[in-house]
Amino acid sequence: MIRLENVSKTFHTESGAVAAVKNVTLHIHAGEIFGIIGLSGAGKSTLVRCINLLERPDSGTVTVDGRTLTGLDDKALRHARTSMGMIFQQFNLMPSRTVFHNIAWPLKKQKLPAEQIAARVRELLELVDLTDKENAYPSQLSGGQKQRVAIARAIASSPKVLLCDEATSALDPATTRSILALLKKINRALGLTIVIITHEMAVVKEICDRVAVMENGFIVEQGDVLDVFSAPQATVTKSFVDSTGNLSKLTELVEEQSPVVALKPGEVLARLKYLGRSADQALISRVSRQFDVDCNIIFGSMEVIRDATIGNLGLIFSGEPDNVRDAVKYLSENNVQIEVIDR
């Protein structure tokens, strides 16, 4: 649906040239929710603006739905943009217009009769669950409501692609979840391809099918969300993964010699990581029964990413040394990455 080939964009500012996007190649499939995650300044906002050419790349080609946008003249490009919706961190609703007129904006461009516009606006208001706010002004709405209006406006002309630039970054966690649920709903209901720019792992985990990790203008890693986050390669990806679980805390505790991780003779501290199928089995209780060891869970996090589980555990085994060794061996033979922490 969206193909970026070797896209680069450099800004020339008074303090010198800033290369925001460097030689990015990205293929986004129709109907998927694609996340682009990175720290601020990584170039992800510029990259998403290269998709609808709000920023024209210096080199490379951008193809959306079979049309090479980088080859279009201004008029054709404007027409192409009507099949791509966009929502923003700061919502960017027109403050002097009511909710109705904000949503009607792209419809008026299509020169539809007034009744058809009104009917479509009401349909959209229902979709985003704001039927009672038709005549409100944006300043009278909460952040979450504003973003719902922005979503309605962005999908009013039935685009094939929805670009989200940090769409939930100005919202609190509960509102973020409700907006993500709405995006997921319209992705399923309308088959809309959604590109999400974010710096929040939680957003990617919640709704993305595939993800690209961006750093210093480069895409450092991309693929299926589960693959990328279960086996992160790049340092930045690892830090994103760590930011969600609390396993890095285990290392800290060991370094601080916290009483939480103090071991009695014969005890072994280990870090376990398991994903996919192995997470479905009752491995810990089986190990406990089979090898006659006690397993004391001191840390744990379970992430559900698209129907699969990634589990992280900090565990203290106690029992006969041979039994503990066998238990560790058994676990590692059953798709659990296990790391015994020595001190």
Place this chain on the structure above:
Amino acid sequence: MTILSTLFPNMADKGPQFLSAILQTLSMVAVSGLASFCIGLFVGVVLTATRRGGVMEHPKLYAVLDKCINIFRSIPFVILLTALVPLTRAVMGTAIGTRGAILPLIFGTVPFFSRQIEAALAQLDHGLVEAAQSMGDSPLEILFKVYLRESIPAIVRGTTITLISLIGLTAMAGAVGGGGLGNFAIMWGHQRQQTDCTYAAMIIILALVFSVQALGNFIIKKTTH
């Protein structure tokens, strides 16, 4: 009536002259104000559109306009009035009276008002422009539907300030034969030392300024959401 005739002894016989001075001032403000509004709005929009990062970026055109405005804004109005006499005579047929004052008033007001409009439009959140662009709006549509429409309160504020300064300029135009309340105050109050005539003119000017300000505030309140 007795209080009035005590406070304004010299005004008793000047009723018709005073009224016509008020009307002259009003007509100067109306005609040059309307013309300056249209021209200044246009120039301000062109400045906004052509500046760096504008929707119709054109650095050369911007630089030329920018310089012209700075030059005209630097000339004191009294000097501009006399400097423009040949042009005024050629265009309006006369360089004195209400007719003769209109052209210099426009020249004095347009640069100021253009800057007011430029400043008003510059306050617009760039995100709104981006949103409109993402929906496929053309630069011209963005200028009308986003810049002008979304800046109405700021434009009204700039217009109010400009109108008030224009009222001040018309009084000055009166000093060099332009007619109106400025002329009235100088002719009677200053040259014949009938100070009460000056005060009468001043009161009307103040009333005018306050009404403009009140109207401006009312419109701003009505258009801000």
